Amino acid sequence: MPPAVPATIPTSLAGAPWLERPETRAVLSALAAAGHEARIVGGTVRNALLGEPVTDIDIATTATPDETMAAARAAGLDAIPTGVSHGTVTVVAHHVPFEVTTLREDVETFGRHARVAFTADWAADARRRDFTINALYCDANGTISDPLGGLADLAARRVRFIGDARERIREDALRILRFFRFHARYSAEAIDAEGLAACAAERHLLAKLSAERVRAELLKLLEAPGAARAIAVMAAYGFIVEILGRAPRIGLLARLVALDADHRRVPDPLLRLSVLAVAVEEDRDHLAQRLRLSREEARDLLVIDPRLMAHIDLDAAGRRRALYAVGPERWRRMAIVGAASAETPDEIAAWDTLGALAETWEIPKFPLAGRDVLALGLAPGPRIGALLAEIEAEWIAGDFAADAAALKARLASRARESH
Incomplete structure (x- = not known):
């Protein structure tokens, strides 16, 4: 709200x-x-x-x-x-x-x-x-x-242009996006009809804006409490396709915004952008280029596809393996999206439990490093990394149970075999 x-x-x-x-x-x-x-x-x-x-x-x-x-x-x-x-x-x-x-x-x-x-x-x-x-x-x-x-x-709670709305927009087309952002941030009522009509009439001016200015304004809009409502209006009038070059998923965004409010979460604009417009890797690359996202911002876009749902069906050990692979922050964000994609309250609760694993399970650190292989007399080279990856994969498959001593013994045995 x-x-x-x-x-x-x-x-x-x-x-x-x-x-x-x-x-x-x-x-x-x-x-x-x-x-x-x-x-x-x-x-x-x-x-x-x-x-x-x-x-x-x-x-x-x-x-x-x-x-x-x-x-x-x-x-x-x-x-x-x-x-x-x-x-x-x-x-x-x-x-x-x-x-x-x-x-x-x-x-x-x-x-x-x-x-x-x-x-x-x-x-x-x-x-x-x-x-x-x-x-x-x-x-x-x-x-x-x-x-x-x-x-x-x-x-x-009304966002209204000063004077002639079309004239204000012609002075700076970014005011189209600011109009929707301010509506999402401050208004709980229907959008101002005169302002909306002016934005629609001058929509072609968006093409003249720099990607950097659009990006900054869009991410601020997506942070707002009324983001889903404003984006729905923008989609109905063709603004979102104009800005993103992708068809938006309004329903998924609306569910994510509602869950953010229910959980009192600080909004994550890049996660909201992900659910809105990133279904495949190509979408992520497209948005990163179109909006001139930084490397870090592009990395934080999640590909929201049906394969995400597979994580909820993993057993306890499988969940730990998956969490180890993706890292806690990405795991939490995946679980948030999973909950937004869920169909029932039970599924939402299951995703919340899945996300909480990042808080309740301390991710172990693989105990071995390259120096442990070198200490066994192997010459530097690709074989060192391959040996470590092999032992780590076995450690993960064993649900991280083997301690440093057991892993070093296994490493020594493999090193002898490689001589």
């Missing part, structure tokens, strides 16, 4: 711990001392109003970048011109960085890029943002400014 929204959204964040921290006060005070207005903006305010954790704090100000840097340095703070062409300066207070951005309005847009003009008009700054719930401001006293109706939308 999306985050619980208070029955009445507060109109003040006075006394909020993140607002009272010394580093936050230092930046706001530095700008105020120089005669500039400054307010916290965007996700910080939205999450605080929802009672969610606040991490990075972004600040909007009437000060120009040069004025921001001068005000910060006059107060003894570090100021770094990280994006002055777009009005952004990073101010560091007590070793904590804050992005401080001058109020802006778009003069001309070029896809995701825009030529901006600095302004002192808070409403103009709000109008250039994407969604109303991201156009909320909070001053140093905790007073909320809501120029575009974001508070009402937050209370209604």
Whole structure:
């Protein structure tokens, strides 16, 4: 489920711990001392109003970048011109960085890029943002400014574009994916019809986005509590095939999301991507290339095919052998997918038991190494690895019962035979 929204959204964040921290006060005070207005903006305010954790704090100000840097340095703070062409300066207070951005309005847009003009008009700054719930401001006293109706939308769990939705999307097509991600994260109601229609009309713009931007946004979407609901809408309107180049398995994803909620598990976006679109090895390779996944991310994609189900029918020794072969982390993830693929509560319970084996059985470490073979007088070469693999296979087949002494004796016997 999306985050619980208070029955009445507060109109003040006075006394909020993140607002009272010394580093936050230092930046706001530095700008105020120089005669500039400054307010916290965007996700910080939205999450605080929802009672969610606040991490990075972004600040909007009437000060120009040069004025921001001068005000910060006059107060003894570090100021770094990280994006002055777009009005952004990073101010560091007590070793904590804050992005401080001058109020802006778009003069001309070029896809995701825009030529901006600095302004002192808070409403103009709000109008250039994407969604109303991201156009909320909070001053140093905790007073909320809501120029575009974001508070009402937050209370209604509604994700709504600011102004003309198609125009917002043409400015940056990534807003299509952000629209669905925010819906999955914050909304429990039906998706905003006007926003959905605009996304559908401008769907062709997705092809112009870089794989890296799509990947980042998609994985964030898949982490959200309403991921299955949002993905189902996206599939119905053709977005998922456009993004993944694969037909999605909506039902399997929905079951996995539901089980994650039941078990209070931290969502695994790559596992959710696996159940959504990875049925064979070719799918994994395809997604790794299409989304520019890192090597580690590609490795964490599981091939979700019927052979996975064979693990549930193994006897106790067979399960231990399989767990030894795949490793505990992959074993847990396979069991999670198995439960999502199950047909009955009993099968789900069986998969949960299977996954718990990674916690209850300490995987033994094979006691022998190459030095044990060399100590027997064999010359270095491929035979050493072959001998170790042979002994290890027998150790595994014997349910890991043989101890180091027994294995060394067996190794010595095989070494003598090889001379």
